[in-house]
Amino acid sequence: MSTSNPMALLIERINTLQDICTESGITNMIDLPQIVVVGGQSCGKSSVLENIVGNDFLPRGVGIVTRRPLILQLIYSKDEYVRFNHSDSTFTDYELVRQEILAETARLIKNKHDVSHVPITLKMYSPHVMTLTLVDLPGLVKVPTNDQPKNIVTRVEEICKRYIVNKNAIIIAVSAATSDIASSDALQLAKTVDPGYERTLGVLTKVDLMDVGTDVVDVLAGRVLSLKLGFIPVVNRGQKDVKQKKSISDAVVDEQRFFETHRAYRRNKAYCGTAYLRTKLTSILYEHIRHTLPELQERVNALIARTQAELDELGVFDLTPKEHVLRTINEITKKFAELLSGTAEHGEELCGGARLSYTMHQSFAAFINNLNALHNMRNDHVRTVMLNASGSSSTLFFSQRAFEMLAKQSIALFKPHVLKLVTVIFTEMVRMMHSVVNTRFARLNDKISCALVDLFKRNSENTTMLVGALLEWNMEYISTRHPDFVRLDELSKIGESKPMEKAPNVKAFDKLPNVLRLDKEISDSEGAEINLVKSLVVSYFDVNRKILLDQVPKAIMCNLVMKSAQQMQEHLFRAVYETEGIEKLCEEDGSIEELRERLKRNLKAMRHAHDLMCSL
Numbered sequence: 104m105s106t107s108n109p110m111a112l113l114i115e116r117i118n119t120l121q122d123i124c125t126e127s128g129i130t131n132m133i134d135l136p137q138i139v140v141v142g143g144q145s146c147g148k149s150s151v152l153e154n155i156v157g158n159d160f161l162p163r164g165v166g167i168v169t170r171r172p173l174i175l176q177l178i179y180s181k182d183e184y185v186r187f188n189h190s191d192s193t194f195t196d197y198e199l200v201r202q203e204i205l206a207e208t209a210r211l212i213k214n215k216h217d218v219s220h221v222p223i224t225l226k227m228y229s230p231h232v233m234t235l236t237l238v239d240l241p242g243l244v245k246v247p248t249n250d251q252p253k254n255i256v257t258r259v260e261e262i263c264k265r266y267i268v269n270k271n272a273i274i275i276a277v278s279a280a281t282s283d284i285a286s287s288d289a290l291q292l293a294k295t296v297d298p299g300y301e302r303t304l305g306v307l308t309k310v311d312l313m314d315v316g317t318d319v320v321d322v323l324a325g326r327v328l329s330l331k332l333g334f335i336p337v338v339n340r341g342q343k344d345v346k347q348k349k350s351i352s353d354a355v356v357d358e359q360r361f362f363e364t365h366r367a368y369r370r371n372k373a374y375c376g377t378a379y380l381r382t383k384l385t386s387i388l389y390e391h392i393r394h395t396l397p398e399l400q401e402r403v404n405a406l407i408a409r410t411q412a413e414l415d416e417l418g419v420f421d422l423t424p425k426e427h428v429l430r431t432i433n434e435i436t437k438k439f440a441e442l443l444s445g446t447a448e449h450g451e452e453l454c455g456g457a458r459l460s461y462t463m464h465q466s467f468a469a470f471i472n473n474l475n476a477l478h479n480m481r482n483d484h485v486r487t488v489m490l491n492a493s494g495s496s497s498t499l500f501f502s503q504r505a506f507e508m509l510a511k512q513s514i515a516l517f518k519p520h521v522l523k524l525v526t527v528i529f530t531e532m533v534r535m536m537h538s539v540v541n542t543r544f545a546r547l548n549d550k551i552s553c554a555l556v557d558l559f560k561r562n563s564e565n566t567t568m569l570v571g572a573l574l575e576w577n578m579e580y581i582s583t584r585h586p587d588f589v590r591l592d593e594l595s596k597i598g599e600s601k602p603m604e605k606a607p608n609v610k611a612f613d614k615l616p617n618v619l620r621l622d623k624e625i626s627d628s629e630g631a632e633i634n635l636v637k638s639l640v641v642s643y644f645d646v647n648r649k650i651l652l653d654q655v656p657k658a659i660m661c662n663l664v665m666k667s668a669q670q671m672q673e674h675l676f677r678a679v680y681e682t683e684g685i686e687k688l689c690e691e692d693g694s695i696e697e698l699r700e701r702l703k704r705n706l707k708a709m710r711h712a713h714d715l716m717c718s719l
Contacts, residue, residue, distance in 0.1 A: 110389045111179055111234035117392055118176045118226070118236055120715050122188060123708050125174070125224055135399070136391045137174075137236055138384055139266045142277030143288035144242040147308035150339035151277055152239055154358075154377040155384070157231045157351050160185075160197040161239075162205050167251075167259070171208050172222040172266060173239040180228035188224035200225070216251045220262045233385045237275075238266055243288040260292065268296045271395045273304065273332070273387055280307040280319050280336065284327055304332035304387065306380065310368075311338045311361055318367035323374075332387065335380050336368065400716050407709045414702045417543050417695060424686045428679060431542050435551065436672040438539040443668055455535055459528060459664060463656040467524050471652060474520075476513045476644030477637060507581045509636060513644045514578050521570050521655055528659050529563040532667065543695050547679075547688040554678035559667055566663040570655050577647050 121135055142148035149161045149168065156177065162168045185194040189207060194200050204223060212219050218241050240263045247255045267274050274297060276289035284290070284307075293303045305328075307319050321327050323334050338358040340349055355377050362368045362375040373379065442455035453461055536555045542548055679688070 110385065113389060113392055114234045114236060114385070115178060116715055116718070118178070120712050121174065121176070121236065122224065123712050123715075125222060126188070126708070135269075136271040136273070136388065136395050137238055137266075137269070138273045138275055138388055139238045139240060139263075139269075140275040140277060141240050141263050141267060141289045141292060142242060143279075144244065146242070146277050146279045146289070147339045148239070148242060148277040151306055151308060151337060151377075151380075152237065154337065154339060154351055154355060155232075155235070155237070155381055156227060157229070157355075158197045159345075159351065160200045160204075160227075162201055163345070167216070167218060167241050167244065167255075169239055169241045170212055170218045172220065172241070172262065173204065174222050174224040175237045175239060176224065176226045177232040177235045177237070178226060178228050179230065179232060179234045181230055183229045183231070185228070186226045188226075214252075216248075216255075218255070218258055218262060220265055233381050235381070235385050235388060237384075238272075240266060243292065245288070263292060264296060267293065270302075271391070271399070273302050273391055275304050275306055275384075277306045277308060280310040280322075281312055284319075284322050290328070300328075300330040300332075302332070302391075303330050304383070305330050305334035307334055307336045308339055310336045312341075318365075320367050323371075335383060336362075336375050337377055337380060338362075396716060400713070403709055403713045403716065407706065407713060410702055410706045410709060414699065414706060417699050417702070424688065425680070427544075428547065428685055428688065431547065431551070432672060432675045432680060435539050435675070439535060439671060440668055442535055442539060443664070454538075458531055458534075459660075462527055462531060463524065463659065467520070467527075467656075468652055470520060471517070471648060474516055474648070476516075476641045505636060509640045510581050510643045511578045513640050514574065514647050517647070517651055518571075518574050521574060521651060522567055524655065525563055525567045525570060525659060525663065528663060529559055532559050532664065544688060544690065546690065550679050550682075550688055551675060554675055555671065557678070558670060558674045559663070562663045562667050562670075566659055569658050569662055573651070573654060573658065577650065581643070 117135060117137075121137065124135060140148060140152060144167065149163065152175065153159055153161055156175070161173075183195065185197070185200050186192070187194075187203060187207065190203070192203075194203065204225070207223050209215070211221055222238070241259050243263065244251070244256045244259050247253060252258070266272060274293045276287065276293045278284060278287035278289055284305075290300075290303070290305065293300065297303050305322075307322065310319055313319070319334070319336055323336065325333070338354075338361050340351070340354045344354060358376050359372075359378070362372040368375050443459075445456050533556060536552065536559070540548055540551050540555070542551075679685075
């Protein structure tokens with residue numbers, strides 16, 4: 104093997120990279136530069152490949168012969184032999200190579216008319232080849248035969264697209280010169296992934312079989328279809344030549360003679376034939392690798408970082424169950440505290456402590472400030488309460504008892520909303536808990552979640568009792584000594600009486616009805632007293648509104664939020680760490696274990712690939 108040629112060395116390293124990616128299943132992640140050969144059935148695609156290699160080694164036959172992608176790595180070497188990635192054997196007989204390709208294809212695909220996207224990798228060492236890598240794909244099908252799967256056309260196209268969609272792939276579109284180039288299956292497929300033909304090279308076969316007086320000069324000149332990499336005409340062995348055992352070396356000599364003597368091609372004979380195709384392909388691949396290498400390195404670096412992050416998220420598996428549970432408890436406690444204090448990573452939405460603060464001081468406060476102290480407190484109702492509170496006594500002013508009864512009724516409006524706030528904060532804490540409890544052990548997650556919900560629920564119930572008691576204090580003991588409570592001199596004008604009117608005529612006195620209700624009509628003096636007592640109720644309501652907006656959030660924060668955060672570690676230690684069966688809590692799901700091993704393999708392969716690219 105030669106290592107003095109920089110071009111050959113670079114391609115060999117990419118071959119090694121290709122092996123690493125194929126074996127680890129990360130080929131589609133990295134998109135390595137490679138040359139992919141596509142063409143329809145009977146277009147001479149296999150013959151082109153054999154001419155490039157210089158040996159007969161590909162299976163031949165009718166229908167789809169190449170049923171699995173063949174990654175053909177040509178490596179210049181003084182010795183001549185072939186190796187497959189799936190086998191440790193070394194082959195020196197090309198007939199045995201052909202049989203091994205057929206056997207490996209049949210090993211994976213039981214139906215002899217079916218296809219698969221799983222590749223076969225073949226390394227060919229020879230002094231007769233230039234270092235080059237080609238991917239031979241199944242021939243495109245137009246119409247399925249009776250013995251082929253009904254969806255064979257689509258499946259072959261999907262396999263081909265799987266390889267040529269890679270933006271770092273050079274597409275070799277093989278077409279027969281005897282057919283209209285505009286209807287070439289290979290070029291039409293290439294256009295679906297390379298609309299501008301920026302990375303497509305056309306190879307024209309059977310130019311020696313064209314009608315007399317016709318040629319492909321216009322196609323080669325780009326006047327029919329423009330490809331950035333151009334077209335190269337070749338002459339392959341025909342079926343008769345293969346049957347007569349005509350060697351590829353003799354066929355290449357005859358090909359060269361054809362282009363040298365043909366009136367249409369001899370002028371540019373240096374740009375025709377298999378020899379030029381070999382040189383062109385090696386040069387294209389070398390320059391393409393050099394051009395894409397920096398981007399590949401960046402992509403591999405990003406993949407390494409992403410894979411490592413996924414692996415870190417799954418966690419290590421080198422701790423005992425007790426060690427892991429203890430570490431998990433400490434991490435959850437720390438993360439919850441950070442989320443509560445605002446030191447955790449922030450996203451685009453409010454989270455953690457910020458959501459709690461917004462809920463209490465914005466949403467709840469706005470709602471409470473909009474409550475009406477006189478909700479459902481009609482004038483006739485106030486008058487009835489005032490008279491009932493006076494009893495049989497005749498008073499000049501309404502009684503203290505009437506005011507207290509109406510004040511209690513008003514303050515009771517706060518109760519459902521204050522208690523609901525405790526429930527909302529409890530729900531938010533459960534939400535916070537779920538965001539930090541995300542171990543890879545499902546049973547441990549459930550155990551910790553249940554323990555924390557129990558802790559939150561216990562503290563929530565205590566907090567509900569506390570804020571409920573706060574409401575009861577203000578309802579049961581009506582104190583008007585608060586400095587914000589309205590003074591009587593401010594209300595003096597409300598009670599000013601108007602001139603007395605003449606009393607209306609009344610009917611004779613009789614017995615009282617079973618249900619006695621006052622007349623709906625309210626006198627001026629009664630109206631003044633009603634307005635006065637309403638004003639006092641509103642004033643007392645506003646005093647309590649301020650108290651509750653200040654004290655209720657404090658009660659919730661101290662007795663529910665902060666207490667839960669302080670008790671969390673100790674509670675989890677008792678409820679989880681000290682319980683029996685802790686080993687079962689740390690039993691990992693089989694799918695997670697499988698994912699971790701796959702990520703480890705991928706990471707190892709990516710790091711190997713990174714080291715290889717850094718050495719180029």
